[in-house]
């Protein structure tokens with residue numbers, strides 16, 4: 001597969017930071033970056049030892065910096081800290097005490113600012129509330145909330161008491177909640193009566209109630225009153241957030257936990273139907289997100305930082321909550337859709353709150369491009385000084401538009417490559433030090449050793465495509481998959497012995513810049529959301545009409561990938577528009593509305609090899625309306641392809 005990876009991106013266009021940006025940046029030259037990078041990889045333990053001491057607050061020093069044994073890392077062994085104390089308490093008694101930690105804006109326009117002092121009080125009260133419900137260190141707590149300040153309070157309170165949170169994105173359905181809650185046997189669910197999205201209420205509590213019909217581990221539910229719609233509260237199980245905190249003390253002492261204490265599980269899609277519970281722990285994860293926030297976003301005391309990601313995804317964990325607050329930064333958070341009430345909502349937020357650093361996804365950038373520059377010109381964006389991109393490769397056209405129209409030509413863009421599994425940013429261009437190339441993520445961050453391998457596990461020559469691997473352990477790496485260490489090893493550590501394989505295809509250019517060409521496994525990137533084709537397939541075959549299905553991605557102008565499903569029906573079912581609509585709704589109910597197929601194509605049969613494997617490569621070409629390329633001689637029945645090509649919508 002790897003030899004099929006091609007990239008037509010332009011390699012030589014360079015955008016260096018302005019002198020003005022450079023002069024104030026934490027790292028100001030390529031030479032300085034190179035010196036620090038080289039130190040970090042020549043003697044990683046020395047480097048991380050210094051950084052961990054400088055950047056975090058420890059209650060007890062570690063005995064060993066890294067313990068590495070066959071794909072299992074332990075960082076800062078014997079060290080003790082409290083992650084929440086690092087993100088909040090340690091800023092009290094400093095000039096940050098009354099600085100805004102969160103500037104929150106709800107979709108209907110309601111606003112709330114929490115200073116570090118106020119955030120601390122909310123967290124202490126909520127931590128006491130959690131403990132009053134019997135939540136203790138190691139217990140799993142599911143959080144299914146809108147993007148409101150209380151969601152951040154919920155996460156940090158779990159961290160404070162040593163409970164392991166698993167945040168479930170509000171776009172997931174009750175079925176998805178059930179799977180995740182059961183996989184980690186969560187004891188408590190924290191949710192809201194609803195959340196606002198495009199002027200409508202998302203019925204979060206309704207979904208939770210539905211899910212909990214099949215979740216025996218859940219003992220209690222805390223519900224935040226957000227939209228004030230009527231919801232069913234079950235006696236003995238359900239508690240209102242406001243009732244619990246009203247009677248809770250605002251004093252809460254944070255205990256110190258071992259560096260390797262699990263901090264959270266975050267489910268992400270892989271190449272089977274079952275999502276993977278990526279497990280992150282405390283000290284290493286916090287260090288990784290803290291150091292990258294500091295250097296990649298060049299975070300300064302006076303910055304107002306806005307990352308548009310939802311806390312339901314890793315970006316929201318690492319670069320809204322942990323990394324930014326640990327640095328004492330000011331976060332803007334926004335609950336709703338980018339085009340509510342109008343397509344200029346984001347720019348109105350940037351203008352009104354004087355955002356200086358803006359971090360978003362290429363799919364959003366492409367949507368803004370399409371909506372037109374007029375919406376942007378209505379607002380003053382001169383406060384911006386740095387832009388970021390994350391989630392998928394950004395096409396050079398969108399990059400340049402972002403640079404010119406949003407950044408006014410003056411803001412560096414950091415394209416950041418990383419994954420749920422890596423915890424923090426791995427490849428980027430440090431903004432004051434390194435020039436960017438539109439379309440390339442850039443160079444490795446400190447301590448990161450990426451290489452491009454061929455199928456035989458040899459490093460390929462510069463300019464040649466292959467599979468991206470990371471050869472050295474890093475502090476914020478995932479520790480395992482929750483409850484499934486076997487899958488952890490198989491997924492990440494068995495493609496090549498002793499080397500982390502991330503699932504992406506990549507090429508390194510002559511300047512050492514990494515160009516990610518996207519996933520080479522069966523994972524799709526749809527509007528910045530990671531989805532396994534197998535998940536969509538298993539949702540489809542769970543419908544009584546479906547015999548078999550195969551899902552592939554098709555390039556899509558805004559979403560990155562569109563979801564195309566080939567479906568073979570059971571005898572007696574008619575493949576008409578009505579059934580298409582039913583199947584789309586079914587996938588929406590099984591996974592979540594964002595996973596609904598863009599196109600469903602009924603097929604009498606799917607193209608298979610003689611050994612019965614579906615030939616997705618052919619389906620991808622058919623979905624994209626392309627000529628079939630490559631070998632088709634292994635096909636069991638060539639007629640199937642002809643029929644599929646003819647059978648367009």
Ligand code: WT7
Nearest residue numbers: 390391392393415416417418419420516519530
């Ligand atoms: C996959 C990880 C990283 C947080 C959000 C997504 C793709 C991510 C980039 C980038 C090219 C990127 C990769 C990666 N990806 N960032 N800057 N350039 N591709 O996290 O859901 O775990 O997805 O997103 O394919 O493997 P995720």
